[in-house]
Amino acid sequence: MGHSLVDLPMKLLMPSASENVKEIAFKTISSASKSEIKRVVESMSGLQVERVNTLNMQGKKKRRGGRLISRPNYKKAYVTLKKPISSHLEDSIRTD
Numbered sequence: 001m002g003h004s005l006v007d008l009p010m011k012l013l014m015p016s017a018s019e020n021v022k023e024i025a026f027k028t029i030s031s032a033s034k035s036e037i038k039r040v041v042e043s044m045s046g047l048q049v050e051r052v053n054t055l056n057m058q059g060k061k062k063r064r065g066g067r068l069i070s071r072p073n074y075k076k077a078y079v080t081l082k083k084p085i086s087s088h089l090e091d092s093i094r095t096d
Helices: 034-045
Strands: 009-014 021-028 049-057 059-065 067-068 074-085
Touching: 009 034, 021 034, 034 049, 034 074
Parallel strands: none
Antiparallel strands: 009 021, 021 074, 049 074, 059 067
């Protein structure tokens, strides 16, 4: 059930503004729990996490040659930080 820190894939979805960011979004696998996401973000980036909200997203459905195929389902995690990040957001968060 539990993933190790290295096995949990997370992709950072960049916010539109990079000043005083208090909430960041990640795209991860659908089986990841809130506590696992919090542990990974705190250990890999050194940020203090206040709370984690998650959404289960359905993969897009596409037609290819008369067949209906779909991309895999994923989970979107909104991580609220205790202290806002001001500048160089990409440098302070390293998850990939």
